[in-house]
Amino acid sequence: MPQLEVRNLTKRYGRTVAVDDLSFTVEAGRVTGFLGPNGAGKTTTMRALLGLLRPSSGEALVEGSSPVQMSDPLATIGAALEATAFHPGRSGRNHLRTLAAAARIPATRVEEVLEMVELSGAADRRVKGYSLGMRQRLALAAALLGEPRILILDEPANGLDPQGMRWLRDLLRSQAAEGRTVLVSSHVLSEVAQTADELVVIRGGKLVSQTSLEDFTAATGRIRVRAAKLDELGEGIAELGGKVTAEDGALLVEGLGGEQIGELALCRGIALHELSPQQSSLEDRFLEVMDEGEASP
Amino acid sequence: MSLLRSEWIKLWTTRTTWVMIGIGLLIEALFAGLYVGLASLEDIGEIDEVATGTGLLLVLMLVLGVLTITTEFRHGTASSTFLASPKRYPALLAKLAAALLVGALAGLAFFAVNGGLALPLLDGREGHLPGAGHIVSIYAGVVVSMALICGFGFGVGAIVRNQVGAIIAAIAFFFILSPLPELLPGNIGDYFPAQSIGSLQGLHSDTEGGLGQIAGGFVLSAWVAGLALLGTLLICRRDVSD
Numbered sequence: 116m117p118q119l120e121v122r123n124l125t126k127r128y129g130r131t132v133a134v135d136d137l138s139f140t141v142e143a144g145r146v147t148g149f150l151g152p153n154g155a156g157k158t159t160t161m162r163a164l165l166g167l168l169r170p171s172s173g174e175a176l177v178e179g180s181s182p183v184q185m186s187d188p189l190a191t192i193g194a195a196l197e198a199t200a201f202h203p204g205r206s207g208r209n210h211l212r213t214l215a216a217a218a219r220i221p222a223t224r225v226e227e228v229l230e231m232v233e234l235s236g237a238a239d240r241r242v243k244g245y246s247l248g249m250r251q252r253l254a255l256a257a258a259l260l261g262e263p264r265i266l267i268l269d270e271p272a273n274g275l276d277p278q279g280m281r282w283l284r285d286l287l288r289s290q291a292a293e294g295r296t297v298l299v300s301s302h303v304l305s306e307v308a309q310t311a312d313e314l315v316v317i318r319g320g321k322l323v324s325q326t327s328l329e330d331f332t333a334a335t336g337r338i339r340v341r342a343a344k345l346d347e348l349g350e351g352i353a354e355l356g357g358k359v360t361a362e363d364g365a366l367l368v369e370g371l372g373g374e375q376i377g378e379l380a381l382c383r384g385i386a387l388h389e390l391s392p393q394q395s396s397l398e399d400r401f402l403e404v405m406d407e408g409e410a411s412p
Numbered sequence: 413m414s415l416l417r418s419e420w421i422k423l424w425t426t427r428t429t430w431v432m433i434g435i436g437l438l439i440e441a442l443f444a445g446l447y448v449g450l451a452s453l454e455d456i457g458e459i460d461e462v463a464t465g466t467g468l469l470l471v472l473m474l475v476l477g478v479l480t481i482t483t484e485f486r487h488g489t490a491s492s493t494f495l496a497s498p499k500r501y502p503a504l505l506a507k508l509a510a511a512l513l514v515g516a517l518a519g520l521a522f523f524a525v526n527g528g529l530a531l532p533l534l535d536g537r538e539g540h541l542p543g544a545g546h547i548v549s550i551y552a553g554v555v556v557s558m559a560l561i562c563g564f565g566f567g568v569g570a571i572v573r574n575q576v577g578a579i580i581a582a583i584a585f586f587f588i589l590s591p592l593p594e595l596l597p598g599n600i601g602d603y604f605p606a607q608s609i610g611s612l613q614g615l616h617s618d619t620e621g622g623l624g625q626i627a628g629g630f631v632l633s634a635w636v637a638g639l640a641l642l643g644t645l646l647i648c649r650r651d652v653s654d
Contacts, residue, residue, distance in 0.1 A: 162491075166495075167651065188498050194495055197491075199488060217496040
């Protein structure tokens with residue numbers, strides 16, 4: 116059973132369709148990146164999974180049932196939605212205390228999560244004086260408070276410094292390694308590339324693709340070649356039917372395999388310096404997929 | 413109970429509650445001390461008029477009741493509150509209970525301040541003091557009215573949700589609109605909040621018409637229950653997107 120499931124979810128606000136017949140699943144033990152441009156419906160979908168908004172049709176399920184029915188909510192799902200959702204006049208520690216009290220979580224756990232997000236020193240200051248990064252870490256502390264089986268994080272990397280990003284990445288990886296479910300939305304693609312195992316990509320409220328990260332950025336069929344006599348090799352490749360484009364001191368070859376290029380070089384006695392299949396970067400693929408979506412609405 | 417504890421912590425971990433009750437008590441203390449100490453005994457008349465205070469603390473408790481719920485939407489904390497209580501109504505019930513409790517607590521503090529100053533002062537000036545039973549019933553009415561008006565604020569806040577709008581709506585309805593039906597013939601006005609809180613505080617017990625304290629308390633409680641129920645139903649149905 117998937118830990119999180121969105122089934123034919125549609126959410127309309129008046130005549131605007133925020134989420135349009137969206138379906139996907141999120142499994143335990145992996146980090147699932149939730150990608151899409153601004154306004155794609157990521158936050159709406161996450162809020163539906165948290166029971167904060169009711170779908171116009173379809174459903175959002177947590178461990179197979181409605182999120183509203185959760186019996187021990189903070190031990191089931193921990194969520195960090197917006198880094199601004201705190202009372203500015205309340206201290207970070209007291210914010211966590213109110214949540215801990217509601218879920219019968221011992222006060223020692225509040226100290227633990229403050230320690231985890233490295234906010235202990237600022238815990239008694241009012242949130243008003245926190246930086247965006249500190250608020251982001253407080254939101255994460257709140258999400259982790261109940262040691263939840265599922266984490267839902269909306270743009271958690273926003274406002275974090277490079278160290279904070281690194282820390283967040285390690286945190287997400289370790290949570291997944293412990294068998295927890297992690298759904299994390301982001302528009303910082305390089306972050307997702309380093310963290311996620313799975314990708315759910317949406318656009319205009321619709322699913323664009325759900326695949327593993329490897330499949331999403333799978334081989335493009337292009338091979339980068341550098342060699343001693345590049346021009347001569349290029350001619351040979353063209354004779355064999357390969358398509359060649361020059362790229363700063365190297366060739367990009369389409370339509371021929373690495374073996375054929377290697378053998379050709381050997382026959383002609385040309386020393387190869389590089390022969391590498393090209394992965395498309397997540398960013399390239401993402402933009403590509405978004406363009407495809409544009410072309411076929 | 414855990415949700416009530418959470419709401420109780422929320423109340424006391426921002427300055428709002430402290431400041432509102434503090435200012436309210438300070439003004440009430442000045443009123444009770446100065447008025448009873450300095451005004452002529454004829455002007456003071458019955459202790460009943462003094463024991464209900466200036467009404468400022470009452471207004472502040474109405475506003476505090478509104479704030480218990482509207483701050484959650486204003487600052488976006490409603491999301492985390494309802495994540496801990498996905499069915500929402502238990503958290504809202506806890507909030508209503510917390511509002512009633514903090515109102516009662518302010519009422520008790522008011523009693524300590526007002527009674528502590530006005531009673532000895534009046535006694536010292538050999539003014540007219542009614543029997544202990546009457547005094548107790550007057551102050552009990554005041555304590556209950558502080559609690560109920562705070563709950564009333566919660567109800568209006570839950571319905572309106574917008575902080576400024578809800579504060580204006582609560583004050584306008586309670587203090588400006590709800591006294592109007594008094595002007596109508598018959599006793600329909602007795603069943604509106606402004607009159608019922610007067611009855612609850614014992615202000616109408618010897619005037620013609622008007623409900624007794626207990627009946628006034630029930631009428632006001634019914635208003636609080638009705639508004640809180642409506643507000644809870646609305647919040648349970650609406651999306652939480654801020």
